[in-house]
Amino acid sequence: MPTSKKGEGVPPPAAISAVGLRKSFGDKTVLDGIDLRIPTGSVFALLGPNGAGKTTVVKILSTLITADAGELRVGGHDVAAEPQAVRAAIGVTGQFSAVDGLITGEENMLLMADLQHLPRQEGRRVAAELLERFDLTDAAKKPASSYSGGMKRRLDLAMTLVGDPRIIFLDEPTTGLDPRSRHNMWQIIRELLADGVTVFLTTQYLEEADELADRIAVLHDGKIAAEGSSEELKRIVPGGHVRLRFTDPAAYRTAVATLHEADRDDDALALRVPSDGTQRELRSLLDRLDSAGIETDELSVHTPDLDDVFFALTGGTDKHKETAR
Structure with a gap:
């Protein structure tokens, strides 16, 4: 900002x-x-x-x-x-x-320049510059309907x-x-x-x-x-977490015993630790792992996306919707 x-x-x-x-x-x-x-x-x-x-x-x-x-x-x-x-x-x-699809792209631009009361020469210059900026120069002489x-x-x-x-x-x-x-x-x-x-x-x-x-x-x-x-x-929507994955079963068991609040996935040797994704919470989690001598093979931070926010705030339930007017 x-x-x-x-x-x-x-x-x-x-x-x-x-x-x-x-x-x-x-x-x-x-x-x-x-x-x-x-x-x-x-x-x-x-x-x-x-x-x-x-x-x-x-x-x-x-x-x-x-x-x-x-x-x-x-x-x-x-x-x-x-x-x-x-x-x-x-x-x-x-x-x-x-x-207006009945006239060309250039004519649409010149009509707008007239509506803005630009002098004719300046209007043509501005129209040409904007058509080029928007990659429309090649199509400028074609009807906008095309x-x-x-x-x-x-x-x-x-x-x-x-x-x-x-x-x-x-x-x-x-x-x-x-x-x-x-x-x-x-x-x-x-x-x-x-x-x-x-x-x-x-x-x-x-x-x-x-x-x-x-x-x-x-x-x-x-x-x-x-x-x-x-x-x-x-951050206002719950569901953020840090995912820890292990390849060593012993390290996984130690992590389970240390991180009591984590959700377990024993088949994948993975833990989901609730987190808002901030640097402070992540540092605190890493300090806990270091203190217990735990080495994780993969760590990833997951935060709610705007879909989660939108549906939580508006009462929507269809997570597969793409649009929200």
């Missing part, structure tokens, strides 16, 4: 903040007092089950719909009082592509960047993409972060949040069920 250059312990300024964000549709409360603070130059991921309200959060913060209550600021601007200033500071790529899913998503994001926004909302940007296209999009997001851009990401892929985000929040029943770094979230 970014750190302040003015001194340690001083948090970086917030690119996006929300205090007490509430939104209902009819008698259904979708957001019930959401608090968020997203530092400048970071990637924030919002996870939640289908219908949890992730897209509603994006629409409110990007001024597409209004909140019922809450103090909201984006790019230093009050979302309710200064919507035009907010729109000038952000870019939004939604779940569904804004690409593009693959990955190419359309890249073009969609390139169009979002025409105005050089410093805050970008990506609402499930890789949904439906094959693994290669998804990884290409991840690399683009990392490059945006390296340029100092703030990214607010909603995703149905837990791996995506784990891979990209500085901080992750899980939205459930209209509230933030948990928030933290990937590693912090994984």
Whole structure:
């Protein structure tokens, strides 16, 4: 996560903040007092089950719909009082592509440049640079309807960047993409972060949040069920352990006698010792083994993954589900 250059312990300024964000549709409360603070130059991921309200959060913060209550600021601007200033500071790529398939990729880019009121020559320069950056130069003169899913998503994001926004909302940007296209999009997001851009990401892929985000929040029943770094979230779920495997039966028996809390696998000559995976706990375990003169042949640390966290927080039971909207 970014750190302040003015001194340690001083948090970086917030690119996006929300205090007490509430939104209902009819008698259904979708957001019930959401608090968020997203530092400048970071990637924030919002996870939640289908219908949890992730897209509603994006629409409110990007001024597409209004909140019922809450103090909201984006790019230093009050979302309710200064919507035009907010729109000038952000870019939004939604779940569904804004690409017009009837015109070429280049024409889509030039249309966006016109909408951003860029002078014609500058618009052409920016369009050409972004098409090259997103590896779309060869396809620029072809109708966008002929593009693959990955190419359309890249073009969609390139169009979002025409105005050089410093805050970008990506609402499930890789949904439906094959693994290669998804990884290409991840690399683009990392490059945006390296340029100092703030990214607010909603995703149905837990791996995506784990891979990209500085901080992750899980939205459930209209509230933030948990928030933290990937590693912090994984530590709140039980199930972490250290696995010790032995080839010497005598060493295994000594370890069993020493580590009373461990789960035994006599067939594999292996022990599972409960652990949160921290350096302190691992050092303590190694000290116990050394004191008893025990040599293990293999040691591996296992911590819960984001799937475990998500299902524990949202009450899901299907461990084989990949998605969580």
